[in-house]
Amino acid sequence: xxxxxxxxxxxxxxxxxxxxxxxxxxxxxxxxxxxxxxxxxxxxxxxxxxxxxxxxxxxxxxxxxxxxxxxxxxxxxxxxxxxxxxxxxxxxxxxxxxxxxxxxxxxxxxxxxxxxxxxxxxxxxxxxxxxxxxxxxxxxxxxxxxxxxxxxxxxxxxxxxxxxxxxxxxxxxxxxxxxxxxxxxxxxxxxxxxxxxxxxxxxxxxxxxxxxxxxxxxxxxxxxxxxxxx
Amino acid sequence: xxxxxxxxxxxxxxxxxxxxxxxxxxxxxxxxxxxxxxxxxxxxxxxxxxxxxxxxxxxxxxxxxxxxxxxxxxxxxxxxxxxxxxxxxxxxxxxxxxxxxxxxxxxxxxxxxxxxxxxxxxxxxxxxxxxxxxxxxxxxxxxxxxxxxxxxxxxxxxxxxxxxxxxxxxxxxxxxxxxxxxxxxxxxxxxxxxxxxxxxxxxxxxxxxxxxxxxxxxxxxxxxxxxxxxxxxxxxxxxxxxxxxxxxxxxxxxxxxxxxxxxxxxxxxxxxxxxxxxxxxxxxxxxxxxxxxxxxxxxxxxxxxxxxxxxxxxxxxxxxxxxxxxxxxxxxxxxxxxxxxxxxxxxxxxxxxxxxxxxxxxxxxxxxxxxxxxxxxxxxxxxxxxxxxxxxxxxxxxxxxxxxxxxxxxxxxxxxxxxxxxxxxxxxxxxxxxxxxxxxxxxxxxxxxxxxxxxxxxxxxxxxxxxxxxxxxxxxxxxxxxxxxxxxxxxxx
Numbered sequence: 001x002x003x004x005x006x007x008x009x010x011x012x013x014x015x016x017x018x019x020x021x022x023x024x025x026x027x028x029x030x031x032x033x034x035x036x037x038x039x040x041x042x043x044x045x046x047x048x049x050x051x052x053x054x055x056x057x058x059x060x061x062x063x064x065x066x067x068x069x070x071x072x073x074x075x076x077x078x079x080x081x082x083x084x085x086x087x088x089x090x091x092x093x094x095x096x097x098x099x100x101x102x103x104x105x106x107x108x109x110x111x112x113x114x115x116x117x118x119x120x121x122x123x124x125x126x127x128x129x130x131x132x133x134x135x136x137x138x139x140x141x142x143x144x145x146x147x148x149x150x151x152x153x154x155x156x157x158x159x160x161x162x163x164x165x166x167x168x169x170x171x172x173x174x175x176x177x178x179x180x181x182x183x184x185x186x187x188x189x190x191x192x193x194x195x196x197x198x199x200x201x202x203x204x205x206x207x208x209x210x211x212x213x214x215x216x217x218x219x220x221x222x223x224x225x226x227x228x229x230x
Numbered sequence: 231x232x233x234x235x236x237x238x239x240x241x242x243x244x245x246x247x248x249x250x251x252x253x254x255x256x257x258x259x260x261x262x263x264x265x266x267x268x269x270x271x272x273x274x275x276x277x278x279x280x281x282x283x284x285x286x287x288x289x290x291x292x293x294x295x296x297x298x299x300x301x302x303x304x305x306x307x308x309x310x311x312x313x314x315x316x317x318x319x320x321x322x323x324x325x326x327x328x329x330x331x332x333x334x335x336x337x338x339x340x341x342x343x344x345x346x347x348x349x350x351x352x353x354x355x356x357x358x359x360x361x362x363x364x365x366x367x368x369x370x371x372x373x374x375x376x377x378x379x380x381x382x383x384x385x386x387x388x389x390x391x392x393x394x395x396x397x398x399x400x401x402x403x404x405x406x407x408x409x410x411x412x413x414x415x416x417x418x419x420x421x422x423x424x425x426x427x428x429x430x431x432x433x434x435x436x437x438x439x440x441x442x443x444x445x446x447x448x449x450x451x452x453x454x455x456x457x458x459x460x461x462x463x464x465x466x467x468x469x470x471x472x473x474x475x476x477x478x479x480x481x482x483x484x485x486x487x488x489x490x491x492x493x494x495x496x497x498x499x500x501x502x503x504x505x506x507x508x509x510x511x512x513x514x515x516x517x518x519x520x521x522x523x524x525x526x527x528x529x530x531x532x533x534x535x536x537x538x539x540x541x542x543x544x545x546x547x548x549x550x551x552x553x554x555x556x557x558x559x560x561x562x563x564x565x566x567x568x569x570x571x572x573x574x575x576x577x578x579x580x581x582x583x584x585x586x587x588x589x590x591x592x593x594x595x596x597x598x599x600x601x602x603x604x605x606x607x608x609x610x611x612x613x614x615x616x617x618x619x620x621x622x623x624x625x626x627x628x629x630x631x632x633x634x635x636x637x638x639x640x641x642x643x644x645x646x647x648x649x650x651x652x653x654x655x656x657x658x659x660x661x662x663x664x665x666x667x668x669x670x671x672x673x674x675x676x677x678x679x680x681x682x683x684x685x686x687x688x689x690x691x692x693x694x695x696x697x698x699x700x701x702x703x704x705x706x707x708x709x710x711x712x713x714x715x716x717x718x719x720x721x722x723x
Contacts, residue, residue, distance in 0.1 A: 194559035
């Protein structure tokens with residue numbers, strides 16, 4: 001495998017295919033393109049890509065189905081592209097294993113940023129993850145379970161740390177409410193969004209320079225939360 | 231209830247005979263007690279009284295029979311020779327003949343008066359029933375309720391079970407109600423009345439009466455059927471009218487939307503096209519500063535187009551009732567902060583202040599839609615208030631049930647008549663060309679807030695000392711409970 005990451009684009013719109021091919025090409029990626037979910041799955045199996053950009057509105061199958069199908073055998077990062085009114089489908093795709101999402105129309109910078117995060121995360125799956133994660137002004141030592149802000153230790157409750165650690169381990173990726181609740185509180189709490197709201201508010205009060213203008217723990221309205229790493 | 235007309239015929243005749251017999255007995259008693267007082271006129275008057283009473287009590291035929299009995303008794307007991315039906319003097323024959331004539335005339339007149347009185351009473355009762363039915367039918371629009379009301383009313387008047395079948399909408403299955411509830415006789419109904427009006431048939435009434443219906447009840451049945459047909463006809467018409475009004479309104483909306491957006495769509499499209507063409511022509515190199523400026527314009531124009539299309543889609547969704555908020559417990563603080571962050575370029579020339587307490591309660595809301603409301607109101611404030619002024623977002627718990635969110639700006643005060651109308655579609659206070667937008671933003675806000683069981687309104691800020699020229703507030707009141715309950719809080723650690 002060459003060092004140039006291979007990106008699989010699964011999208012049926014010709015203009016989108018052309019635009020993505022050009023953009024990815026210029027940014028130094030190799031590109032494969034599939035117009036249907038079935039072709040996409042076949043291509044992904046034939047020559048495993050480093051990341052997949054998946055449009056949710058495919059002609060032959062539901063994008064979330066493609067996600068689920070992929071996750072049955074590979075952890076390759078998946079970024080889903082969705083129309084604005086596909087809120088539910090987008091969240092569903094994320095719950096089914098997609099790593100991130102972009103709402104059409106999106107900016108090139110945004111796409112590249114998301115792709116870099118996805119590739120970094122994909123690379124980490126095979127290696128041991130870095131035990132230290134940094135955000136604006138804070139440092140989290142996942143191994144020693146210590147959180148510091150400008151060098152001073154911040155005291156967190158057990159649940160607060162569990163939540164922060166989970167977000168930090170998935171730094172720069174969006175995590176859905178359901179996924180976070182399942183990880184931190186357990187399966188029977190996946191609808192208890194209010195728990196999450198309360199704890200995120202507490203964490204922001206302890207970690208953010210200005211809890212009203214958070215820069216580390218970002219809200220993705222209607223989707224979930226994102227830890228912004230430095 | 232007095233139901234004179236149905237008293238058995240024999241009883242009626244006996245009544246007459248008893249009256250006449252009683253009078254005869256009394257007269258005989260009087261005659262034996264004091265023959266001096268006893269004169270034929272007393273006999274005549276006494277019998278006429280008995281006949282009048284019979285007529286009043288039982289009608290013409292019993293009273294005519296009573297008149298003949300009285301005539302015979304008069305002749306037998308009081309006309310010479312007594313205890314015989316023979317008449318000796320011609321004067322007495324004349325008296326008897328006149329008596330019979332007068333008695334029959336009185337019977338006839340009083341009988342007719344009585345019949346009229348009975349009919350009037352019947353009509354009055356029918357009218358009352360009809361009025362009651364009309365009232366009962368007016369209060370409902372549901373065919374099932376109408377059928378049940380009709381069946382129950384008829385059951386209260388007729389002697390047998392009643393079944394009503396209605397089909398106001400030819401494309402819907404008919405509804406069937408019976409009184410009393412339960413199984414109906416297997417036999418064919420004794421009466422079948424079709425419910426129909428000039429515009430068509432709406433159903434039928436089936437009655438299993440013990441005997442034939444009285445003319446009055448038959449008339450009532452027909453009247454009830456007619457009234458029901460009218461009610462159903464009105465219902466059908468009003469439904470058609472509602473549909474027509476909805477279509478007309480949506481047509482009007484489409485026209486207005488087209489008018490409003492065609493200009494709004496053209497401007498950014500022209501920008502994009504001109505930009506692309508000038509770059510393609512090679513006259514302006516893409517990497518020159520002029521080229522970058524053009525590209526900036528193209529990007530801004532495409533963003534405007536995106537917003538415009540989004541707004542149009544939202545408005546269509548609100549109009550068609552498809553805007554269903556996906557409620558979840560939402561932290562308004564997060565919404566306000568992320569909106570402020572996203573709008574930081576737009577609000578760059580204003581001061582944006584967020585005043586939200588740390589312990590603000592969660593609200594049940596669709597975060598994406600709520601975000602859109604806050605974003606729209608902040609954008610609107612930016613558009614209409616002068617650069618450098620303050621825009622404040624304030625949120626407070628109003629009471630246990632509601633939260634109040636305010637977006638206050640320093641735009642010019644608005645005439646009171648405009649305050650209520652700014653949430654109407656396409657309503658724009660300032661001249662259309664001065665500010666960009668379709669005039670949809672605020673009505674989308676209202677659509678979303680309404681869908682959240684909330685309330686949105688605008689007001690001028692109360693004048694303050696030294697500064698009474700400006701100040702405008704958008705208020706949003708949102709419920710703090712979801713299905714009547716507050717959010718479940720995580721267990722303390």
